[in-house]
Amino acid sequence: MNGVRIEGVRKTYGSVDVIHGVSIDIEDGEFVTLVGPSGCGKSTLLRMIAGLETISDGTINIAGRVVNDVAPKDRDIAMVFQNYALYPHMTVAQNMGFSLKLRGVDGMKIKSAVDAAADILDLSKLLERYPKQLSGGQRQRVAMGRAIVRDPEVFLFDEPLSNLDAKLRVQMRSEIKGLHQRLRTTTVYVTHDQIEAMTMADKIVVMRDGRVEQVGKPLDLYDRPANLFVAGFIGSPSMNFLPATIDGRSVRTADGIELPADDLPLGGDAPRKVVYGIRPEHLTIGADGIPATVTLVEPTGAETVLLLTVGKEAVTAVVKDRLALSPGDRVFLQIRKGAQHVFDAGSGVRLD
Amino acid sequence: MSNNRLDAKTRRSRLLANAIVIVLAVITLLPFLWFVVMSFKPADDIFAGVDGFFFTPTLENYTSLWSDRFAASMMNSFITSSVSTALALVIGTPGAYALSRATMKRERTFSLLILASRMAPPVAFAIPYFLVYRYMGLLDTRLGLITVYLTFNLALVVWLMRNFFDATPRALEEAAWIDGASLWKTFMVIVLPMSGPALVTTAILCFLYSWNDFFFALTLTRNNAMTAPVEVVNFMNYEGWEWGKIAAGGTLIMVPVLAFSLLMRKYLVAGMTAGAVKG
Numbered sequence: 148m149n150g151v152r153i154e155g156v157r158k159t160y161g162s163v164d165v166i167h168g169v170s171i172d173i174e175d176g177e178f179v180t181l182v183g184p185s186g187c188g189k190s191t192l193l194r195m196i197a198g199l200e201t202i203s204d205g206t207i208n209i210a211g212r213v214v215n216d217v218a219p220k221d222r223d224i225a226m227v228f229q230n231y232a233l234y235p236h237m238t239v240a241q242n243m244g245f246s247l248k249l250r251g252v253d254g255m256k257i258k259s260a261v262d263a264a265a266d267i268l269d270l271s272k273l274l275e276r277y278p279k280q281l282s283g284g285q286r287q288r289v290a291m292g293r294a295i296v297r298d299p300e301v302f303l304f305d306e307p308l309s310n311l312d313a314k315l316r317v318q319m320r321s322e323i324k325g326l327h328q329r330l331r332t333t334t335v336y337v338t339h340d341q342i343e344a345m346t347m348a349d350k351i352v353v354m355r356d357g358r359v360e361q362v363g364k365p366l367d368l369y370d371r372p373a374n375l376f377v378a379g380f381i382g383s384p385s386m387n388f389l390p391a392t393i394d395g396r397s398v399r400t401a402d403g404i405e406l407p408a409d410d411l412p413l414g415g416d417a418p419r420k421v422v423y424g425i426r427p428e429h430l431t432i433g434a435d436g437i438p439a440t441v442t443l444v445e446p447t448g449a450e451t452v453l454l455l456t457v458g459k460e461a462v463t464a465v466v467k468d469r470l471a472l473s474p475g476d477r478v479f480l481q482i483r484k485g486a487q488h489v490f491d492a493g494s495g496v497r498l499d
Numbered sequence: 500m501s502n503n504r505l506d507a508k509t510r511r512s513r514l515l516a517n518a519i520v521i522v523l524a525v526i527t528l529l530p531f532l533w534f535v536v537m538s539f540k541p542a543d544d545i546f547a548g549v550d551g552f553f554f555t556p557t558l559e560n561y562t563s564l565w566s567d568r569f570a571a572s573m574m575n576s577f578i579t580s581s582v583s584t585a586l587a588l589v590i591g592t593p594g595a596y597a598l599s600r601a602t603m604k605r606e607r608t609f610s611l612l613i614l615a616s617r618m619a620p621p622v623a624f625a626i627p628y629f630l631v632y633r634y635m636g637l638l639d640t641r642l643g644l645i646t647v648y649l650t651f652n653l654a655l656v657v658w659l660m661r662n663f664f665d666a667t668p669r670a671l672e673e674a675a676w677i678d679g680a681s682l683w684k685t686f687m688v689i690v691l692p693m694s695g696p697a698l699v700t701t702a703i704l705c706f707l708y709s710w711n712d713f714f715f716a717l718t719l720t721r722n723n724a725m726t727a728p729v730e731v732v733n734f735m736n737y738e739g740w741e742w743g744k745i746a747a748g749g750t751l752i753m754v755p756v757l758a759f760s761l762l763m764r765k766y767l768v769a770g771m772t773a774g775a776v777k778g
Contacts, residue, residue, distance in 0.1 A: 199673050220679040232670035236692045246678035293678070 149211040150175040150333050151196065151301055156205035158191055158357070165191055166357040168205065173350075176331045178324075182344040183354035183380070190305055192354070193337045197226050197303050210300045220249075225294035226303040230310060231286045233278040233293075240265075240274040243292045264295040267326070284315045291326065302327075304336040308343065320346060341381050345369070353377050371488075375495035378424050378488055384452065386424045387462045390492065394418040398489075402458025404437060407482050420492035427452070429486035430464035432472075436479040441472050455480070531753070538746035545742050560747035569748055572730035576752075579641055579726060580709035583648035587705050588698065590649075591656030596686055598657065599664035600672075610661065617654035621714045629718055639721040647715045652705040659704070663697040664690070703759050710755065727752050 151173040158166035166188045173179045181189040194200040196207055198219035206213050214222050225246075233242050241248075243264060244257040252260075265271045268288045278286055287307060294302055304323070308316045324347045327334055338344055344351050345365045353360045353368065353376070361373040372378035378386045391400050398406045398421070406423055432453075439462060443454035446469065453464040453472065457480070464480065472478065489498045537545055539556040564570075598610060628647060629638070637643035671693070675685040691698075716726040725733075731748040734741040 197673075197677060199676070219673075219676045220681075222677075224677060226674065226677050228670045228674060230668065230670055232668070232674040234671060234675075234689055245675075249679040249684070293674075297678075 149208075150177060151210075151335065152206075152208040153192070153196070154206050154208070156192070156195060156207060157203045158188070158195060158200065159203040164357060166195075166203075169354075169357070169359050170205075171352055171359065171362065173333060173335065176333055178327050178334045178336065178347060178349045179352060180336045180338055180344040180348040180350075181352045181354060182338055182341055183360075185339055186356075187354040188357040189337045189339075189354050193303055193305055193335060196301070196335060197224055198222050223300040224303055225297045225299040225301075226305065227287075227290045227294050227307045229306045231278070231290040233286055233289055235278055238275050238277055239270060239281070239289050239292075242278070242289055243274075243296050245293070246297045260296050260298075261292075264292045267295065267329070268292050268322075283311050284319060287311065287319055288322075291323070295326075295330070298332075300333065302332050302334040302336075304334065304338075306337055306339065308338070309340075316343075323347065342383060345381065351381075353380060371497070372424075373497050375422060375424075375490045378490065378497075382426055384427050384463045384465065386426050386488070387430075387460075389423045389425075389457065389460050389462070391421050391423040392418050393421050393489070398423060400458050400460065402460075404458050406437065407484075407487065409484055421498065422490045422492050422495070424488035424490060425482055425486060427463040427465040429483040430462070431466055431481050431483070432464075432468075432470060432478050433481035434479065436481040439478055439480050441474055441476045441478060443474060444470070444472050534746050535750050537742065538750045540743065540746075542743050560743035561751075564744055564747050564751070568725075569727065569730055569744075569751075572725050572727045573751065575641060575644075575720075575724050576710060576726040576728070579644040579648060579724070580706050582641075583645045583652055583709050584702055584705040586645070586649050587652035587656045588702060591653045592660050592691070592694070592698070593686065594653075595657045595660035596664050596690060599661045600669075610658070613654050614658050617651060617658070625714065625718050628715070632719060638719060639724050641724045643719055644716060644724055644726070647719065648705075648709040648712065652708060655705055655708070656701055659701045660694070660697060663694060667693065699763055703763055707756060707759065710752075 151171075153169060153171040153173075156166060156169050157164065169188075169192060171179070181192060183189050191200055195202050196209070198214065198217065202215050206215055208214065209222055209224065234245065237245065240258075240261050243261045247257045247260060261274070262271070265274055268291060270285070270288055270292055273281065273285060273289075278289065281289065290307070307323070308319050311319060320343060323336075327347075336343075336347065345368075348365055350362065351365055351368055352362050355376055361368060361377045368377060368381045372381060372386075375388070379388070389400050389406065391398050391406060393408075394417070398408045400406065400423070437457055439455040439457045441453060441455055442461075445452040445454070449467075451466050451468065451470055453466065453470075455462045455464060455478070462480070490496060491498055538560055539558070540554050541557050541559065598606065603609070624647075632638045632643050637646070667690075671689055672685050675689045676682075680688060711728070712726070713728045713732075716724075716729045717732075720726065720729065727748065731745055731752065734744045734748065
C-alpha cells in the first residue's frame with residue numbers, strides 16, 4: 148500500500164520523444180488527475196501505468212513493486228476507458244464479474260462481489276441487461292463497477308466522462324468523487340477538462356508536450372501557477388495576460404497604462420519585460436483605476452462576463468453585479484489587492 | 500407551381516430509374532429463369548419452340564439425375580466446399596488477428612503477398628498442382644481439392660478478417676488484458692464472439708468460391724472426387740447433349756447459392772460494410 152511512484156519515465160516512438168522524463172509521486176489513497184491539452188502525453192502516461200504501453204526509460208512502481216516488466220493483468224489495477232469498453236456479448240453482471248471469473252473465483256463469491264458493486268452504483272436492476280440496452284451514463288457506471296469488483300490497488304480513468312452530455316458529466320463527476328471518498332483507492336484520472344481536474348482531485352498534474360508543468364493541490368495551482376501555461380490552463384474564463392514592463396518603481400503596459408503593483412518585488416532599476424496576469428473574477432468596475440472600453444456584455448444571470456479592451460489588449464472581467472453597460476462605454480477596472488501574477492516575458496516563469 | 504413541376508420531374512426520373520433497374524434485372528435473370536423452367540420440361544418440349552411454351556411440368560430430369568452419379572458429385576462438392584471453408588476459417592482468422600494487431604516491419608508487404616496469391620489466375624497454378632498431385636497421389640481425391648480450395652480461401656479469410664479486426668476498437672481487448680485474460684483467451688472469449696457477422700460473410704464467400712469452382716475440379720479430378728459443376732458438363736457427351744439433365748443439375752447447384760444469399764442477406768450487407776461507419 149504505497150501508492151504509485153513514477154520516476155524519470157520516458158516514452159519514445161522511433162526517434163520521437165513523447166514523454167520526456169516524467170516523475171510523479173502518488174500517495175496511497177490519493178486522487179490525482181493528469182490534465183493537459185490533447186497530445187500532451189497524459190493518456191500515454193496512464194497507459195504506461197496500466198501496462199498497455201511499454202516504458203522506454205525510467206521506472207513505474209505500484210504498491211512498492213517496480214512493474215515495468217509486469218503484464219497488465221498482474222499489476223493489480225483496474226481501468227475505466229473513454230468509450231467504456233464493455234464486452235457487448237456479455238450482460239452487465241458478466242461484464243462486472245469477468246475479471247474474477249478469469250481468476251477462478253468461485254461463482255457465489257463473484258455474485259456477491261458483483262451485487263455489492265451494483266448496489267454502490269445503483270445498477271442492481273440492470274444486471275441482466277446487455278450494454279446496448281443501457282444509456283451512456285449507465286454504461287459508464289458499469290465500467291466503473293467492473294473496476295470496483297476487482298478491488299484493485301489503483302483505479303485508472305482515461306477521460307471517462309468525455310462521451311457524456313454536460314448535465315450527466317456533472318452528475319457522474321460527483322459520483323466518481325463520492326466513490327473515491329468511500330473506497331479510498333488510489334486513483335489516477337486523465338482529463339483535458341480543467342474543471343473536472345479542479346473539482347475532483349486531491350492533486351493535479353498539469354502536463355504539456357510530454358513534460359510536467361506543475362504538480363499541486365487544485366487551489367495552489369489556481370492561486371500560484373508556476374508559469375504562463377498553467378496560469379492560462381487552470382481557471383475559466385482564462386487568466387488575462389497583459390504584456391508589461393517593470394522598472395523598479397512601477398508596472399506599465401505597452402500602451403503606458405500603469406498597473407497596480409502592491410507587494411510585487413519590482414526588482415532593480417533596469418526595465419524588464421514581463422507578462423502581468425489577472426484572473427477575470429479578480430477584476431471589478433470602480434470609480435477610478437485602469438481605463439478600459441467595453442466591447443461585449445454577456446449576462447449569465449449569476450454573474451456578468453464583460454469583454455473589454457485595455458489599451459490594445461483584450462481583457463475579460465467577471466463581475467457579480469448586473470451592470471447597465473453597453474459596448475463602447477468607458478469604465479475603470481480595479482484589481483483585487485494582491486491578486487495579480489507576474490511572469491517573465493521570455494521564459495514564462497512566475498517571478499514573485 | 501415550380502414545386503409541382505419539380506415533383507413531376509423527380510417522379511419521372513424515378514420512374515425511369517426503376518424501369519432501367521427492372522430491365523437490367525430481367526436481362527440478368529432471364530437465362531436463369533429459362534434454365535430453371537427447362538429443368539422441369541419433358542425432353543421433347545425443350546426444343547419445341549413456341550409449341551413448347553406450354554408444357555406439363557415433370558420431375559423426370561431430376562429423378563434420372565439422382566439415379567445417376569450426380570448425387571455422389573453433389574456430395575463431393577458439399578464436402579470439399581465445407582471442409583475447405585471451415586479449415587480456412589480456423590487457420591486464417593487467428594492469422595488475420597495477428598496481422599492486424601502485431602507491430603511488424605513490412606507488415607503491409609506480407610498482407611499484399613497473401614492477397615496476391617488470390618489474385619493470380621488459377622491457370623497459373625493448374626499445371627504445378629497437377630504434377631505435384633500426381634506425384635503425391637492426390638489426383639482425384641477430396642483431400643486434393645480441399646487443399647487447393649484451402650490455399651485460395653485462406654487468402655480471402657486473412658484479407659477480409661484482417662480488415663474487420665482493423666476496424667474493431669482495441670479498448671475491449673485492452674480491458675480484457677487488464678481484467679486478466681491472456682492474448683489467446685482474449686481472442687477466444689472477447690474477439691471471436693464479436694466477429695460473428697464478419698465470420699459468416701467470409702464463410703459464405705469461401706463456400707461459394709469452392710462450390711462454384713469448375714477449373715480445378717476439372718483438371719484435378721476424374722471420377723471419385725468429381726464435383727457437381729464438372730459432372731453437369733459430362734452430360735454433354737458423344738451420345739448427345741442431355742439438356743434436361745444439364746438444366747436440372749445446374750438448378751440444383753444454384754440452390755445452396757441462392758439459399759445462402761437469401762438467408763444471410765442481412766449478414767452479408769452488415770459484414771461488407773462493417774467498420775465503414777462508426778457503429
